[in-house]
Amino acid sequence: MSMSHGNRTKERLVVVGGDAAGMSAASRARRLKGPDELEIIAFERGHFSSFSACGIPYWVGGDVADRDQLIARSPEEHRARGIDLRMRTEVTELDVDGRRVRSRDLESGAEEWTPYDKLVIATGARPVRPPLPGIDAPGVHGVQTLDDGQALLDTLSRTEGRRAVVIGAGYIGVEMAEAMINRGYEVTVVNRGTEPMATLDPDMGRLVHDAMEGLGITMVNDAEVTKILTGEGGRVRAVVTEDAEYPADVVVLGIGVRPETALAEAAGLPLGTHRGLLTDLAMRVRGHEDIWAGGDCVEVLDLVSGSERHIALGTHANKHGQVIGSNVAGGYATFPGVVGTAVSKVCDLEIARTGLREKDAHRAGLRFESVTIEATSRAGYYPDADPMTVKMLAELRTGRLLGVQIVGGEGAGKRVDIAAVALTAGMTVEQMTSLDLGYAPPFSPVWDPILVAARQAVSALRRTTP
């Protein structure tokens, strides 16, 4: 049922997508405007709203006991706050000129049109599923949604064999490798790139590679999967590359995601080179006064290179939602962009990056020096001072920090935040050498590893451009 557009006395906001960006936007708008001023209808095709996809590897790995812990706010909770959230209802068309969306109830098959005054597109991303023979076989699992996670857990509980192959070695791939190790599996990671974690430069990826092998994970790099073999009952049996065959009782796809923008594209909305929606800084779809978009379906401005990127990450989606919710409700907020910070871990190894890799800097036309230093996360004499490696890039002539990559033990990863703030502020590595960072032996050597790297970068720049 939808009221006819002309008869409505209050504004109606329609939200497409009931996860982080969409429901943050809806919730923020609701806090700013009550149900008397603003009607909010949200459509979600899945079974869950506002869940932490980033938490799925830890649920599968057993660190998080219960699926429901990953749900930040249930559909009932949203409804209790005055948001008409319609679950299992897929939006199948955006009629931008007519200011309405068409939706289908996935249970009943019923379709209807819903008019809007303001529209938020938060359709998220979809996992890359290469069209390989056998990719849809039982025992092959993505891990994007809670349903995916549950299906994988069901498979694990039914499967006797203990051989897992993870395809892909980015964040999801390495986190799922850890999860399967924690579940007691023999794990092989099959990776297309020269080293795992292509979000790092290969020299830093090599450190991750070595550490993963040290954990008993078999790492296969430079390997293109050509097909997935099935056996008894059509179930997965092996993963085949150009060079070899890897027996598998379960296969996890960790290949990454692409913006889910088919609806937006069909409606003629502007997409970027990564196929994500393009917005202005207020997260409004470019050229469209009353349409906003956020989360995994948009491209974001990279503040270091000045170009657009696609980054699927819950923390950005939440920020987008806040900004959209404020603007939709007549307030003012912006999302200025990202510097590309990410942090992850494989067992005790922490991996972090922010800013540009060498490849990114080259692509952006920047010339730079790069330094790599070894240090410890605490004072060397303090117990459990773990080694950490920091790579730092700085631009020639300006001396501006361009990026930092970190691989190391406990306490290494979140140090990337120091560099993230410095990048945001446009600091030079010279300025960074005198940063007043927290020092005490249990927390840091007297020169924090980030300061050591900055000092080396200053020296390197001085040698190159005296």
Place this chain on the structure above:
Amino acid sequence: MSMSHGNRTKERLVVVGGDAAGMSAASRARRLKGPDELEIIAFERGHFSSFSACGIPYWVGGDVADRDQLIARSPEEHRARGIDLRMRTEVTELDVDGRRVRSRDLESGAEEWTPYDKLVIATGARPVRPPLPGIDAPGVHGVQTLDDGQALLDTLSRTEGRRAVVIGAGYIGVEMAEAMINRGYEVTVVNRGTEPMATLDPDMGRLVHDAMEGLGITMVNDAEVTKILTGEGGRVRAVVTEDAEYPADVVVLGIGVRPETALAEAAGLPLGTHRGLLTDLAMRVRGHEDIWAGGDCVEVLDLVSGSERHIALGTHANKHGQVIGSNVAGGYATFPGVVGTAVSKVCDLEIARTGLREKDAHRAGLRFESVTIEATSRAGYYPDADPMTVKMLAELRTGRLLGVQIVGGEGAGKRVDIAAVALTAGMTVEQMTSLDLGYAPPFSPVWDPILVAARQAVSALRRTTP
């Protein structure tokens, strides 16, 4: 033996004080200029060079097994690098007009004058030892030097009783309380202030208080020590305040330090309101072309309030030394100032601060809003997500960040670095709300606690100054 000034063909640098600032300066200068160009003579009255005073509580507490681990570079190592380091030799007079220093060999009593072309003053700080009856009794210990630490350890090994009283509840006091707990002592901390950790606002200090009591430490606040009672053999027996008497088998003084500037004052060099030497940004003593000073004997510019402070901290001393060494050797470097970052821990409780407390902001004439938020160090659903409290101050109208205080579990403390960089960059809390900080469930909730505090600060400012 010293060459007469007029006959020297190369420059001579004289360094007064053989610890972090002095020996960093000497080492940096030596790297930039070889022995043929620059002669370096350094005087140290103690038995050790370049040691980590910050590590002493962990040595006393048993986390660090061996004293020598706290020595970054021994006198022999310095000498092998071409620095004429004279141990147990106290400088007793600075003759600024005559460009020479008088020193006394503490073993032989022999005195001599040593001319200099360039002088570095790095005389450090001395512990506050109030002139209380009994303060010099056996069993009462400071913990500033390695000799102090050894003397305390000797006392502990000889003492049967297990009651320790720590006087003072700043960094040294709380770290020594932890050390004595780790040694199996019953610990009472007697504190002059209303709460421990006067470098925090009292509301945050209260959290430290509660946590310390939770560790079984007896906390006595608002208590002025009036005398120390001695018993058998003149040894310490109890600490007496205006209101009570606390039995003690050992007493640790953790009252803080003052700049050691008697020599500099006698020489007519400029001191600030905290009795520290005043320097320019190149760490040159104001008004003196060829005299530099750094480390615990100088005052530093607080970049947030714009006024001078005295902060005795190894990480600053090392930076000062690097800057001085570069400048002495004809290079160029500056130390722009501090934002007042510090981090510490008591057992599993992490304590950190940067920027201004409420009191500092009032004193600096700043009007501000203050918010305090509760969060967790990791995603709430992730194992070992420890609670953390963040207090944030932001200036009215400009919205500029003024300070952050953190008390919480593992992973809480070093987050202060995010705020330290933001303060250095002069960021507003609004700008901070979109910082691209590292997010993954084992490292942070989807909104990092610093972001949560920044958002609350923005809301608070909006309410006050719409």
